[in-house]
Amino acid sequence: MGRLRSLLIPGVDKKLLVRDAVKVMPDLARRRFIAGGASLGALTLLTGCDVSDSFSAEDMLKKVSKFNDAVQALIFNPDALAPTFPESAITKPFPFNAYYDLDDAPTIDGKEWKFEVRGLVDNKKFWTLDELYKLPQVKQVTRHICVEGWSAIGSWTGTPLRDFLKLVGADTRAKYCWFQCADAEGYNSPLDMATALHPQTQMTFKFADEILPRAYGYPMKIRVPTKLGFKNPKYVISMEVTNDYKGGYWEDQGYNSFSGS
Amino acid sequence: MSSLAASDERAVQATARVIQPAWVRTVHWINAVAMILMIMSGWQIYNASPLFSFLKFSKSITLGDWLGGALLWHFAAMWLLMVNGLVYLALGLATGRFRKKLLPITPAGVISDAKAALTGHLSHDDLTRYNYVQKLLYAGIIAVGVVIVLSGLSIWKPVQLQWLTALFGGYDVARYIHFFCTSAIVAFLIVHVALAVLVPKSLRAMIIGR
Numbered sequence: 001m002g003r004l005r006s007l008l009i010p011g012v013d014k015k016l017l018v019r020d021a022v023k024v025m026p027d028l029a030r031r032r033f034i035a036g037g038a039s040l041g042a043l044t045l046l047t048g049c050d051v052s053d054s055f056s057a058e059d060m061l062k063k064v065s066k067f068n069d070a071v072q073a074l075i076f077n078p079d080a081l082a083p084t085f086p087e088s089a090i091t092k093p094f095p096f097n098a099y100y101d102l103d104d105a106p107t108i109d110g111k112e113w114k115f116e117v118r119g120l121v122d123n124k125k126f127w128t129l130d131e132l133y134k135l136p137q138v139k140q141v142t143r144h145i146c147v148e149g150w151s152a153i154g155s156w157t158g159t160p161l162r163d164f165l166k167l168v169g170a171d172t173r174a175k176y177c178w179f180q181c182a183d184a185e186g187y188n189s190p191l192d193m194a195t196a197l198h199p200q201t202q203m204t205f206k207f208a209d210e211i212l213p214r215a216y217g218y219p220m221k222i223r224v225p226t227k228l229g230f231k232n233p234k235y236v237i238s239m240e241v242t243n244d245y246k247g248g249y250w251e252d253q254g255y256n257s258f259s260g261s
Numbered sequence: 262m263s264s265l266a267a268s269d270e271r272a273v274q275a276t277a278r279v280i281q282p283a284w285v286r287t288v289h290w291i292n293a294v295a296m297i298l299m300i301m302s303g304w305q306i307y308n309a310s311p312l313f314s315f316l317k318f319s320k321s322i323t324l325g326d327w328l329g330g331a332l333l334w335h336f337a338a339m340w341l342l343m344v345n346g347l348v349y350l351a352l353g354l355a356t357g358r359f360r361k362k363l364l365p366i367t368p369a370g371v372i373s374d375a376k377a378a379l380t381g382h383l384s385h386d387d388l389t390r391y392n393y394v395q396k397l398l399y400a401g402i403i404a405v406g407v408v409i410v411l412s413g414l415s416i417w418k419p420v421q422l423q424w425l426t427a428l429f430g431g432y433d434v435a436r437y438i439h440f441f442c443t444s445a446i447v448a449f450l451i452v453h454v455a456l457a458v459l460v461p462k463s464l465r466a467m468i469i470g471r
Contacts, residue, residue: 061330064337075421082420083427143432145419148309148328151432226420254329256336261420 069258073192076260082200082225085141090208091152094144096215097229098183106182106235110219119178119240122169129219133205135159135167140200142225144232145261147250154216156223158204162197170241172197178246179222182235189233189248191224192258200225203236228259280388280466285358288349289467295345296446298324298338303443305331312440336417343410350403362391363400371397385460402449409442 096102114126139157177196181187204223212218217234224232230250251257301324308317309328325331353359370393377383415426415435429435457464
């Protein structure tokens, strides 16, 4: 681990990392767009209308975002593969990105770690890393696109999620696979079933042919090349197959929930 | 008979005086609102990962307060922009307005009108006819509008619309194209608004039609 960290940190400026983390950090001020001039609710107060009938820009924007979820689900082609690249195209160093500093990333003991599979599956159980490592793996070199706009090409190796869902007898008619992570603030994110079943959606155990480093989500991340980066959870500790929309860390703060590429 | 003929004539004159028909005025102002929402939220999105380290947009000219809010605005206003833009293109082609107002554009005409404009000799007496510089700029900004929407779609859907993204030279190049199109539209907007203020009757025509 120490060796891996020393490999990772060169080229990654810690100050920039903190700045980036602060930039994407949710805070009360960020919610001001809701309460500020954008609120037409205040206008209805002035005109004496009932407040409960008030129309706010935030409600309208949320509705459009839900509509956009539906549009994206509709145009999502389960057979369209994300473009793949030669190994020479891999971005080096591949950026670490989170809403916290790398020093605050979860430190997970692979021997202790277990992956809980629950919900609408025949075989609910806790998987050890050794058990997961025995599953067939495939490699992909694809582009990771961040919601912020930047992108980077990486190499990820792991088990296609759809194979695993079949293995555990998941009800693939369910709407979501909901992932929970070990991050301090309890990162989580829902993945629509169509995307979960996409051939390139992967339970990732390796980055650039090496055991997934801590920066990129050791021991397991879910690599989804048809989604924006924040829909690619790291440090995953559980998956629930469910029909309920359980929200997500960023989704609850306003990022579009489908966020397909 | 004569009174009938006279009223016909008045009707013809009345229609002739309409410089901007109602549909043009409607799509123009809807477009103005959509564009401003797209530009301001777009600048906020840009700030999350600036393409140029020296360029960040002030909070006073951005919309959405943070990346998530800006994205909500951007992906809501895009529908307004796209639907309104398609109506504009369809009606512009179907009514022959594009052909009548914007064509032909000749290099010689553009050069002589540009010279006249720069020396202050270009007249705006007849608002129903565009000079060559106007023709070039209005045709150009329509083209930029098409490219900005297509490059935007290619950034939004680089997997589902990967052929489009490839057409723009890949995801990263498409981001630059999208940004430069915005910059071109903002530059156009500055000139456009300045001239509307300098020639107020053109602004009046875009509000009440004549």
